Amino acid sequence: MKKSNYRGLLSILLIVAVLTTWQLFNTKPLSASASSYRVVKTTTMKKTAYHRASANGAVYNLNHTKKLHLLKHYPYTTWYASKKVILRHRHQNAVYYKVKSSSGGAQGYIWHHYLKKGKAPFGLKYAKAAVAMDAKTGKVLWQRHMNTPRAIASISKLMTLYLVNKKVAGKGAGWNSRVKTSYSGLKTLGNSAVYGGFRFTRNHYTVKQLYAAALIESSNNAAIALGQWVAGGSTPAANRRFIKMMNHQVKVWHLGKAHFVTANGMEQNALRHYGYSVKGGNANLVSAKDVALIAKHLLADYPSILKESKRGSLKVAGQLCHNYNNLLPGRAFYQPSLKVDGLKTGFTDLAGYCFVGTGKKSGHHRLITVVLHDQNEFTETRSLMNHVYRQHRI
Known part of the structure; x- marks a missing residue:
């Protein structure tokens, strides 16, 4: 390859690198927003009792833009599901349940893998x-x-x-x-x-x-x-x-x-x-x-x-x-x-x-x-x- 062509190619690559870097630093990052989680289907279901299967989970709003409650704070809570909702995110569907706590003080949407069917076992939340x-x-x-x-x-x-x-x-x-x-x-x-x-x-x-x-x-x-x-x-x-x-x-x-x-x-x-x-x-x-x-x-x-x-x-x-x-x-x-x-x-x-x-x-x-x-x-x-x-x- 001639030196002139080589230098031209280097110049083009340098311009591409600069433009790419500028785009990376000037583009807002994607977040769990309404555009990335959309409702595919909602089905009303018979009121069913669940409790947490994992302390790592969270209760979200419908569009998954906000964590409403952390399940680690609800070790002995029974959640009652009233709707099954399919949300689509990054070309994949996931099943969520619309739930409300037994006391009625907390509600939202939980990914089904974070739940077990049945009432929560008895326990005290605070007493050491x-x-x-x-x-x-x-x-x-x-x-x-x-x-x-x-x-x-x-x-x-x-x-x-x-x-x-x-x-x-x-x-x-x-x-x-x-x-x-x-x-x-x-x-x-x-x-x-x-x-x-x-x-x-x-x-x-x-x-x-x-x-x-x-x-x-x-x-x-x-x-x-x-x-x-x-x-x-x-x-x-x-x-x-x-x-x-x-x-x-x-x-x-x-x-x-x-x-x-x-x-x-x-x-x-x-x-x-x-x-x-x-x-x-x-x-x-x-x-x-x-x-x-x-x-x-x-x-x-x-x-x-x-x-x-x-x-x-x-x-x-x-x-x-x-x-x-x-x-x-x-x-x-x-x-x-x-x-x-x-x-x-x-x-x-x-x-x-x-x-x-x-x-x-x-x-x-x-x-x-x-x-x-x-x-x-x-x-x-x-x-x-x-x-x-x-x-x-x-």
């Missing part, structure tokens, strides 16, 4: 640990990570209240016994905007008053004062003795996944500010199963606790104590058939929302449920209770 237990037999009816010790916040007070009942049931003490509450740290704690609620305006309260404040209002200073009273004192030294009593009771009951360092469920890094600190860790660590067993012992040995735990509110020494159990009558998540009458709520940033629920549905044994580190503790407790009854497990 949970258990349902027959309060009479101790049989576990449903569980998730029930043997993993976790921070349990204020449901720790169930152990404190058990030991209070135990002392009252013995000799030399009663519900009208006076509890000394003059320690400055407890008074400061009661006035805290974060950890307070029941203020110590007196230097003495009765056991009955502080018991109600600790159970209903979940008063942190009331729980510590009661523990100190059980241990025979009114200062942090008595609190340390009481923590040892709590862990001794753990051994008596053979609870292998429970260890206490506070009487009220607050973490020690918060309690130190008020003069309280013990060795053994920052937080009470108890498994969901062991929480349920503590509740079982409390309900079996001292069933009168239900007279207080079912109260929506109560005035104690002139202060209104509010019960935060939203499964009680008149509350947002109340369901009459479940007959919930207890038992204890809890929350810290470390523990998340925790709840021990209990109720005795007509014709059944009493049910105890525990959810730990939850986001929707009342919704999920209600779902768990309904599931156990629906499956005739109790």
